[in-house]
Amino acid sequence: MTAPQEVTGSDVQADPEAVTVGMGRDIEGRSLGQIAWRRLRRDKVALGGGIVIVLLILVAIFAPAIVAVLGHDPLEFHYDQVDPDLQVSPGFFGGISPTYLFGVEPVNGRDIFSRVVYGARISLLIAFFATLLAVLVGTVLGVVAGYFGGWIDTLISRTMDIFLAFPILLFALALVGIIPETAFGLQGDTLRIVLIVAIVGLSSWPYIGRIIRGQTLSLREREFVDAARSLGARAPRILFSELLPNLVAPILVYSTLLIPTNILFEAALSFLGVGIRPPTASWGGMLSDATHWFQIAPNFMVFPGLAIFVTVLAFNLFGDGLRDALDPRSR
Amino acid sequence: MTAGDGIVTLDKTAEAPLLRATGLEKHFPVRRGLLQRKVGAVQAVDGLDFEVRKGETLSLVGESGCGKTTTGRLLTRLIEPTGGTVEFEGRDISHLGQGSLRPLRRDIQMIFQDPYSSLNPRHTVGKIVGAPFEIQGVTPEGGVKKTVQELLALVGLSPEHYNRYPHEFSGGQRQRIGIARTLALRPKLIVADEPVSALDVSIQAQVVNLLEDLQDELGLTYVLIAHDLSVVRHVSDRVAVMYLGRIMEIGDAASVYGRPMHPYTVALLSAVPVPDPTRVGKRERILLTGDVPSPLNPPAACRFHTRCWKAQEICGVETPPMVELEPGHQVACHFPENQPA
Numbered sequence: 001m002t003a004p005q006e007v008t009g010s011d012v013q014a015d016p017e018a019v020t021v022g023m024g025r026d027i028e029g030r031s032l033g034q035i036a037w038r039r040l041r042r043d044k045v046a047l048g049g050g051i052v053i054v055l056l057i058l059v060a061i062f063a064p065a066i067v068a069v070l071g072h073d074p075l076e077f078h079y080d081q082v083d084p085d086l087q088v089s090p091g092f093f094g095g096i097s098p099t100y101l102f103g104v105e106p107v108n109g110r111d112i113f114s115r116v117v118y119g120a121r122i123s124l125l126i127a128f129f130a131t132l133l134a135v136l137v138g139t140v141l142g143v144v145a146g147y148f149g150g151w152i153d154t155l156i157s158r159t160m161d162i163f164l165a166f167p168i169l170l171f172a173l174a175l176v177g178i179i180p181e182t183a184f185g186l187q188g189d190t191l192r193i194v195l196i197v198a199i200v201g202l203s204s205w206p207y208i209g210r211i212i213r214g215q216t217l218s219l220r221e222r223e224f225v226d227a228a229r230s231l232g233a234r235a236p237r238i239l240f241s242e243l244l245p246n247l248v249a250p251i252l253v254y255s256t257l258l259i260p261t262n263i264l265f266e267a268a269l270s271f272l273g274v275g276i277r278p279p280t281a282s283w284g285g286m287l288s289d290a291t292h293w294f295q296i297a298p299n300f301m302v303f304p305g306l307a308i309f310v311t312v313l314a315f316n317l318f319g320d321g322l323r324d325a326l327d328p329r330s331r
Numbered sequence: 332m333t334a335g336d337g338i339v340t341l342d343k344t345a346e347a348p349l350l351r352a353t354g355l356e357k358h359f360p361v362r363r364g365l366l367q368r369k370v371g372a373v374q375a376v377d378g379l380d381f382e383v384r385k386g387e388t389l390s391l392v393g394e395s396g397c398g399k400t401t402t403g404r405l406l407t408r409l410i411e412p413t414g415g416t417v418e419f420e421g422r423d424i425s426h427l428g429q430g431s432l433r434p435l436r437r438d439i440q441m442i443f444q445d446p447y448s449s450l451n452p453r454h455t456v457g458k459i460v461g462a463p464f465e466i467q468g469v470t471p472e473g474g475v476k477k478t479v480q481e482l483l484a485l486v487g488l489s490p491e492h493y494n495r496y497p498h499e500f501s502g503g504q505r506q507r508i509g510i511a512r513t514l515a516l517r518p519k520l521i522v523a524d525e526p527v528s529a530l531d532v533s534i535q536a537q538v539v540n541l542l543e544d545l546q547d548e549l550g551l552t553y554v555l556i557a558h559d560l561s562v563v564r565h566v567s568d569r570v571a572v573m574y575l576g577r578i579m580e581i582g583d584a585a586s587v588y589g590r591p592m593h594p595y596t597v598a599l600l601s602a603v604p605v606p607d608p609t610r611v612g613k614r615e616r617i618l619l620t621g622d623v624p625s626p627l628n629p630p631a632a633c634r635f636h637t638r639c640w641k642a643q644e645i646c647g648v649e650t651p652p653m654v655e656l657e658p659g660h661q662v663a664c665h666f667p668e669n670q671p672a
Contacts, residue, residue: 031453031455032452032498222449223445224448224449226404226449227450228466230407230440231462231463231467232432232433232434232436232437232467233466237466242451245454246452
């Protein structure tokens with residue numbers, strides 16, 4: 001029980017409690033984003049993951065330049081590098097040398113380094129766009145379901161359940177059999193990339209959608225939403241100006257954690273032969289080819305495998321660090 | 332804008348009420364099962380009649396779950412009543428759509444209970460206090476920023492806090508930010524839902540006094556919702572005591588505090604701590620037994636009869652009508668205390 005405060009008269013009027021202004025110093029508000037950034041900077045592991053991610057993105061963007069300096073064209077055959085009888089390189093660990101940094105492929109002698117570098121393009125491109133698609137669809141539907149509730153929520157939530165229960169890998173395998181060489185005005189690799197982005201993105205949006213819906217459900221009960229409503233705010237303003245800024249943290253965290261999942265998904269599709277088709281380089285496709293050779297040319301499997309491993313690990317470490325930085329209580 | 336109207340002098344008896352609730356009712360349906368069949372209703376507010384006159388402070392008091400907050404949300408039309416009417420300046424607003432309500436939102440504003448949840452943590456103070464202008468599409472004279480800084484000064488904050496975020500402030504300061512937002516559009520009526528219950532005791536008086544000063548300065552009308560009788564005592568002009576969705580007693584503050592007539596009010600007042608140890612032993616403390624019955628299935632007739640020490644057979648059979656036993660003091664009880672001779 002709170003004790004009564006009998007203060008009569010207005011001698012205690014609008015005095016700010018402890019509002020002391022610094023001597024001529026500008027008061028600079030620190031946003032929650034700035035605070036999170038300070039926390040993230042102290043997390044060495046997450047920062048390491050972040051640096052690796054930046055390097056990977058740079059590698060993917062400047063792949064042609066890197067390959068021009070350090071390697072060979074990824075599609076170029078080098079039969080001179082391969083022992084005609086064994087069909088593998090006679091050199092050290094699959095032919096590792098200053099000119100072939102990761103050695104060469106068995107049979108045709110393509111430069112594995114160049115193919116891993118170009119593979120990063122495909123992996124990151126598909127993973128980023130698939131995640132972007134998943135985040136867009138998941139966030140919009142999640143916020144709408146959580147805020148409006150009722151039959152809208154039921155409809156969206158059941159749709160998520162259906163998508164999660166859908167055997168997406170089998171669907172992808174079946175789909176590949178029927179897609180023509182050209183569709184929607186696209187062809188070749190471009191068509192493949194668009195399709196894989198769509199398949200991967202549409203299979204992973206419910207994970208984001210569920211999290212956003214749950215967060216919205218709890219945010220909706222906060223009084224600042226009532227405050228906006230009592231000022232006459234319309235639903236779009238409440239959704240995008242009041243709720244969305246509070247959802248940035250989970251969206252960021254779960255997209256950085258969804259990217260590695262999608263990289264693995266794309267690798268799995270390529271491994272199964274329904275992803276990017278040869279001769280275009282992709283990590284999953286290289287692993288698939290390497291399964292026949294790993295006893296005599298282990299480098300063919302080790303380097304693309306390592307690339308997937310390092311990339312996924314870097315994204316996961318960074319995502320975990322980001323979560324800790326944005327919401328220290330979640331641990 | 333009607334800034335600086337100054338002090339409004341009142342003739343409380345002659346003027347039409349600013350707000351009138353008639354038979355106001357809100358039942359929340361309880362649904363069960365696959366087909367969402369309605370199996371009952373939480374009778375949060377069940378037939379309220381009261382008026383709020385211009386320039387006065389009406390306090391709604393009662394314990395948790397008695398429907399105070401629901402009443403506040405009905406008056407600001409955050410929710411729609413299931414029965415009865417709310418009239419604001421003579422106009423029935425009980426079932427207006429969101430579109431027709433929007434211009435009205437300027438006149439009726441709300442102060443929220445929890446200053447930690449009523450301010451969007453991702454917005455700066457400037458954006459929060461400026462939101463009313465943005466949402467209502469109003470550009471105040473001298474620009475939004477200048478007006479917001481004036482509002483901050485008005486509630487006792489430094490205008491330099493404009494670019495800060497809510498998490499950098501204490502509870503009392505946050506509540507001041509909320510009050511500044513409420514005042515932005517110069518509303519005629521402010522519904523304050525437990526404005527100080529989340530605050531430190533030492534800060535409560537400051538905020539209550541701020542509200543009182545603002546009332547004098549801007550000619551505001553308040554509906555003050557509180558569970559603590561002592562907090563609202565010196566700022567209320569009139570007090571309505573609620574129990575389980577109904578008003579038990581309503582009247583001028585001095586009269587209700589001085590001569591409480593409803594047994595429930597008597598019990599509530601006896602529970603107010605006395606800040607004077609020498610007087611503690613000298614008063615009678617009435618302890619109510621049992622819990623508040625569920626609003627899903629409230630007691631018949633007088634809702635208080637299950638816990639009332641004066642209850643007789645008639646209390647469970649016949650609902651006591653609101654009777655004016657004293658000028659400006661109405662009670663709904665068959666056996667009121669402190670009856671005027």
